[in-house]
Amino acid sequence: MLEATQLSEAKRRLLSKYLSGNRSGAIPSVAKLRAPGPPSPLSLAQEQIWVNAQRTGVPPFYNESITIHRRGLLDRDVVERCIVEIVRRHEAWRTTFDVRDGKRVQIVHPAPASISLPLTDLRSLPESERGERAQSLAKADVERPFDLRNGPLFRASVFRLGDQEYRLYVAAHQIIIDGVSAYQVFLPELVALYEAFSQDKASPLAEPPIQYADFARCQHERLSGEVLTSEMNFWRKELQGEIRALQWPQDGPRPAKSTYRGTIRPFTVPAALSRELNEFSRREGVTLFVTLLTGFFALLHCYTNQDDLILGTVSPAGRKQPEAQRLMGYFLNPVPLRADLSNDPTIHELLAQIHRVRLGALSHDEVPFEHLVDALKPATDPSRNPFFTVAASLEPHMPEVDPAWNLTPMDIENGGGRWDLYLVWDDRPNGMIGRVQYNPDILKAATVTRMLKDQEIVLNEIVCSPGKHLSELSLASRGLAALGDPWQEAAVQG
DSSP states (O other), rough: OOOTTTTOOOHHHHHHHHHOOTTTTSOOOOOOOOOOOOEEEOHHHHHHHHHTTTTTTOOOOEEEEEEEEEEEEHHHHHHHHHHHHHHOOOGGEEEEEEETEEEEEEOOOOOSOOOOOOOEOOTTTTTHHHHHHHHHHHHHHHHSSOTTTTTEEEEEEEEETTTEEEEEEEOOOOOOOOHHIIIIIIIHHHHHHHHHHHHOOOOOOOOOOHHHHHHHHHHHSSHHHHHHHHHHHHHHHHTOOOBOOOOOOSSSSSSSSSSBOOOEEEEEHHHHHHHHHHHHHHHSSSSSHHHHHHHHHHHHHHHHSEEEEEEEEEEGGGGSSSSGGGOOOOOEEEEEEEEETOOOOOHHHHHHHHHHHHHHHHHTOOOOOHHHHHHHHHOOTTTSSSSSSSSEEOOOOOOOTTTTEEEEESOOOSOOOOOOOSEEEEETTTEEEEEEEEETOOOOOHHHHHHHHHHHHHHHEEEHHHTGGGGGTTTTTTTGSSSSOOOOOOOBOO
């Protein structure tokens, strides 16, 4: 079993609790610090989003979408009551943002008395066309911008595809939602409230102990002084030296300036491989995400022959407080994961390294990414994001709810994307699915499809032959020929 040997014993214990889901005592609890008076500041993550959202002429890449699937009859009036109650419970979903006295602030509005959900009945269309039509209408909605100053910052609509088949599409600005909000807060609360309200019962849900603005104020007070210095010292060491840009496959000239365009390609991991990946991770004493990341690092090494690789991921930095686990809001922070693939390590050795790298990053994930950029000042390239251009993440676990309900994320394209490629896995009880969001100005659909097939090959080799060296992987002999076209050299100084 792998151990977090590069961390202190105290941090190792806290991270073990955090990664296993037992987060009590991870860091000091959040107190209700607010009192009637001036508005609260934005959280550090919201500050980053606010600044980036001011860009003009780019797609709305901060517009998120989730799809709630319902098998069985659906009472729209009851769903409306449920959403009203969820918005009442979670201030983040009735908050807008402004600048007052030179400071960015969040303004919490009173809970609405009612919410009206548009209903579109598609049963008059041929059955084969209904799903595509629903997605087309939802896509048009998620591409519409949100007004951060005036709100609201979410929109919801109901589509009826059959006598007992419904979809609830929710579009929201990322400044108020993340994966945990969608999977482990919104969905289970919606299901519990729907069951109660359908029977004219009161809400069975306990009131949240804090609100998002409480967390934001506490975060500002915590992340300063020695805490910030310690965090920054870690990242100065982790990101020291030359930072070479990933020599990613280019299907044409790279745009001189990032276009932030994005399109989505869904994929499915074979059921047998999904089981093997989970069993392998348990045997090795690592998370499934570490195994998947190891495969992704190995794949990119085979493609590029680069030994110093940096991938990005999004860390749930703000959810280490126990009170934040059941709050709606945005708690994520992008972090770089840097791996050294020189000296031809075995898969098992690379797995151990990625395990350590991820634990280190998670234990120092509170520094906002934009703060890292400002403090470390990597050479700027308007065509690339600083530090990394490719990212990966694993969605939160699907909660146990009535099987008549389901949730899928990233079904609806907003036309934008922050990175060249963002690979997202979603491990479900019946198998693993996922989405790749990629920039079509840089990568062609055929290139991404080939990459997914090659990733599957590498993951199979990982679970079957972890003693192999990287040079012994079947893709290693193909090298740059794996995707056909030569790739351009690029490097930036760290």
